[in-house]
Amino acid sequence: MRENAHIGRSxxxxxxxxxxxxxxxxxxxxxxxxxxxxxxxxxxxLVRTVLRDPAQSEEVAQEVLVEVWRTAAxxxxxxxxxxxxxxxLAHRRAVDRVRSEQASSDRERRMALLNRAxxxxxxxEQVEHRLEREQVRRCVRGLTEVQRQSVTLAxxxxxxxxxVAELLSLPLGTVKTRLRDGLIRLRDCLGVTA
Numbered sequence: 001m002r003e004n005a006h007i008g009r010s011x012x013x014x015x016x017x018x019x020x021x022x023x024x025x026x027x028x029x030x031x032x033x034x035x036x037x038x039x040x041x042x043x044x045x046l047v048r049t050v051l052r053d054p055a056q057s058e059e060v061a062q063e064v065l066v067e068v069w070r071t072a073a074x075x076x077x078x079x080x081x082x083x084x085x086x087x088x089l090a091h092r093r094a095v096d097r098v099r100s101e102q103a104s105s106d107r108e109r110r111m112a113l114l115n116r117a118x119x120x121x122x123x124x125e126q127v128e129h130r131l132e133r134e135q136v137r138r139c140v141r142g143l144t145e146v147q148r149q150s151v152t153l154a155x156x157x158x159x160x161x162x163x164v165a166e167l168l169s170l171p172l173g174t175v176k177t178r179l180r181d182g183l184i185r186l187r188d189c190l191g192v193t194a
Contacts, residue, residue: 014038017082025072032069039083040065043090050094060097064090113159113167139189147182150175 015034023031043064048057068086075085140148146168153164165175 018077021072021075021082024069025075032072035068035082036065039068039086042083042087046087046090047094050091051097056097057094060093061090064093067093110167113157113163135190139186142189143182143185144178146170147178147185150178151182151186154179 015038017035017038020031020035020038024035040061044057044061047060047064048054051057051060064086067089071089075082079085080088140151143151149168150164153159153167154161159167161175161179162172164179165172168175
């Protein structure tokens with residue numbers, strides 16, 4: 001480490017972070033080492049409280065510190081302390097990771113629900129045999145796309161109305177209305193009396 005890295009402070013006093021940040025913004029790697037030592041613990045601690053997973057926390061903390069290195073010139077002392085700026089970056093990055101993980105989990109859950117569609121083929125065959133295969137198909141084809149999806153998910157796949165609404169990204173009331181309208185159209189098409 002260069003001797004002037006510690007100028008103006010004793011070995012045990014905290015670094016002058018605004019001055020260190022100014023040097024980091026100019027690409028001073030030794031200044032970044034000082035900054036890293038000062039902020040890495042608080043960054044990891046904050047990220048861990050948001051993510052809870054140690055491995056992901058370390059990964060996100062590392063990403064934050066790389067971002068600090070790359071964007072140090074954007075720091076504005078008038079808007080807050082260096083520590084506040086760095087911890088704000090850390091919090092945003094951790095929240096982004098949580099949102100990303102949640103979106104990924106939601107996608108996987110939707111895909112699992114869609115994959116359950118293959119499980120209902122047997123049920124479809126039984127229903128079609130009982131109610132004259134071609135007439136049922138013709139009537140189902142006569143439904144609107146959303147009615148057809150709703151009826152298929154609710155009655156052939158066995159999903160609840162709420163699950164159908166989540167899968168189709170529609171309000172629950174809309175799904176109920178489309179299911180009711182679709183079933184009325186099917187009943188009328190099939191000539192079933194109420």
